[in-house]
Amino acid sequence: MKVVTKAVASIFVASALIGAASSSVVAQDLQSNVQVQAxxxxxxxxxxxxxxxxxxxxxxxxxxxxRFSEISAVLKLDPGKIEESSIEVVIDPSSVDFHPELSRVGA
Structure with missing residues (x-):
């Protein structure tokens, strides 16, 4: 289950990063191939x-x-050799924000 969660998170982050540069991103579910047009x-x-x-x-x-207020992510994308692409996500655990207003998000 951990591997699937990481894969889903990776696809989400990749989609967000690519989406900033290209409006033609296509991501499919984990059971099929991921298509990237960026x-x-x-x-x-x-x-x-x-x-x-x-x-x-x-x-x-x-x-x-x-929430964590200090996050960063970098996607190195090579559509021709997708297996050589990578995602690095950094989350600063000391940047956790317990502000009470956050508990109303999505309520």
Whole structure:
């Protein structure tokens, strides 16, 4: 399950990074091949357009939500040799934000 979660997260991050540079990105589910129609290159996540939230259920009654405010991601894409492409995601654990307003996100 961990591998699938990482793969889903990787596809999500890759789609977000590529989407900033190309409007013709096609991502399919994990059971089929991923099609990428974007130029080769290095894509960096724009932190002003990204957020990493996490949520836990509190006593089965409510969800408590927090975020990491310091995140970065870099996609090195080579559509011709997709197996040589890579994604690096850095999350600063000390940047966790427990602001109470976050618990209202999605409520």
């Amino acid at each position: 130029p080769a290159g290095t894509y960096e996540l724009d932190p002003t357009h990204a957020i990493l939230l996490w949520s836990v259920k509190h006593n089965g009654i409510s969800n408590y939500t927090a």
